[in-house]
Amino acid sequence: MKFPCPLCRSVKEVRINRKSKPYLRCDDCGVLMFVNRPTGIRIIQAGKDLGLDKPKQESAGSFLFGQ
Numbered sequence: 001m002k003f004p005c006p007l008c009r010s011v012k013e014v015r016i017n018r019k020s021k022p023y024l025r026c027d028d029c030g031v032l033m034f035v036n037r038p039t040g041i042r043i044i045q046a047g048k049d050l051g052l053d054k055p056k057q058e059s060a061g062s063f064l065f066g067q
């Protein structure tokens with residue numbers, strides 16, 4: 001599961017903490033973003049549906065061929 005960093009927009013792997021809550025750590029700009037509410041968790045998980053966890057080229061191909 002991946003999500004873009006809110007500050008530098010670099011797509012990073014979403015990690016899961018000890019309380020099973022997702023968080024984003026960006027090594028590029030140093031942002032640490034914790035997601036503690038179901039609404040935020042749903043948005044993070046929606047990133048998977050948007051193809052953010054796939055390589056960019058694959059997403060572009062899916063877009064072009066409508067798959």
Ligand SMILES: [Zn+2]
Nearest residue numbers: 005008026029
């Ligand atoms: Zn960043």
